[in-house]
Amino acid sequence: MDLLRRLRIEPFILAILATVVVAAFLPATGAAATALHWVTTIGIAVLFFLYGARLERRELVAGLRHWRLHGVVLGATFVLFPLLGLLGKWALTPLLGASLALGFLYLTLVPSTVQSSITFVAIARGNVGAAVVSASVSNLLGVFITPLLVLAFMTTDGTVRITAGAVVQIVVQLLLPFVLGQVLRDRVLAVTSRIKRLALFDKTVIVLVVYAAFSEGVVEGIWTKIGAPQLAWLVAACCVLLGVVLGLTELASRALHFDGRDKRVVQFCGSKKSLATGLPMAAVLFVGQPVGLIVLPLMVFHQIQLIVCAWLAGHYGRKAEAAA
Secondary structure, eight states: OOHHHHHTTOOHHHHHHHHHHHHHHHHOOOHHHHHHHHHHHHHHHHHHHHHHHHHHHHHHHHHHTTTHHHHHHHIIIIIIIIHHHHHHHHHHHHOOOOHHHHHHHHHHHHHOOSSHHHHHHHTTTTHHHHHHHHHHHHHHHHHHHHHHHHHSSSSSSSSOOOOHHHHHHIIIIIIIHHHHHHHHHHHHHHTTTTTTTHHHHHHHHHHHHHHHHHEEEEEEETTGGOOOOHHHHHHHHHHHHHOOOOOOOHHHHHHTTTOOHHHHHHHHHHSSOHHHHHHHHHHHHHHTSSSSHHHHHHHHHHHHHHHHHHHHHHHHHHHHHHHO
C-alpha cells in the first residue's frame, strides 16, 4: 500500500485493471451475462439514487453566489473539453480507429469528479467550499448535459446509435433515480449517513460495469483490433488533453483576476473527468455498441489525471505553506 501511495495509484484503479484481465480470460456469457446485465442495471439505478440523496442543497444554494467561478468551471467541463474532444476525435481516428477515437470524445463529455477534485483543492490550500459546490453542480448538471452532448456530437455520423428506447432507459435508469434521491433526501439521509461502506458500493457497481463491458468486447472479438501503438497514442493523447486543460484553466483564472484559492478550484475542478459517473452512463447510453472500447480512454485519462493532479496539488500546497 505504501508503494501504491508513492506511485499515486489507487487500489480502486488496480481493481479495475484486474477486472479487465479477468474479463479477458473469463468473460460472462449466456445466462451469466444476462444475470450480470440485470445486476448492473439495478446497481446503476441505485447508484444515481444515492448521488441525488447525497447532494447537499444548502451547499449548492450557498455556493451559487460565486457564479463567475462556477461558470468558468462549467465552461471548462462542458464547453472547452467537448471542443477539444471533437478536435481530438478528428485527429486521432486514423491513429486509434473509430471506436477508440469516439471513446476519446466521450471522455470529454462526462462531468467532473467530486471527491478527488475537492481533495486536490484542499491539498493545494484552495477554496474548499467553492470546490464542493463546483464539483457537485458539475455532477448534477452532467446527468442532464452529458446525454445531450452524446446525442449532439456522437450520433451524427451513424457510428453511435441512440434509439427512443435508449432515451427512455436514460430517463428511467439515470434521471428518475437521481431526482427521487433529491426529493427523498431528508428521509433517506438518516439511513445513508449511518452506512460507512457506501463508497464501496459505488466502486463495486463500477467494477461490475467494467466487467460487463469488457466481457462483451471479448465475446465479440473487438480486442484483437487494438495494438500497442494504439494504446501508446491513446496515453499520449490523454496526457496532451490534460496538459492543455490545466494550462487554459490557469490562464482563464488569471485573466478573470481570481485569487490564489479560487484559481485552484478552477484548475482542479475544471480539469477532471468522472469515472464514477462516466462508466455507468456509458453502460446505458451505448447499449449494443463496443462499450469496452468507448470507456477505455476515460479509464486511461482518469488514472493520468490522478497522478498529475496529485503532484500538482502537493506543489501548490507547499508553495502556500512557504508563503504563509
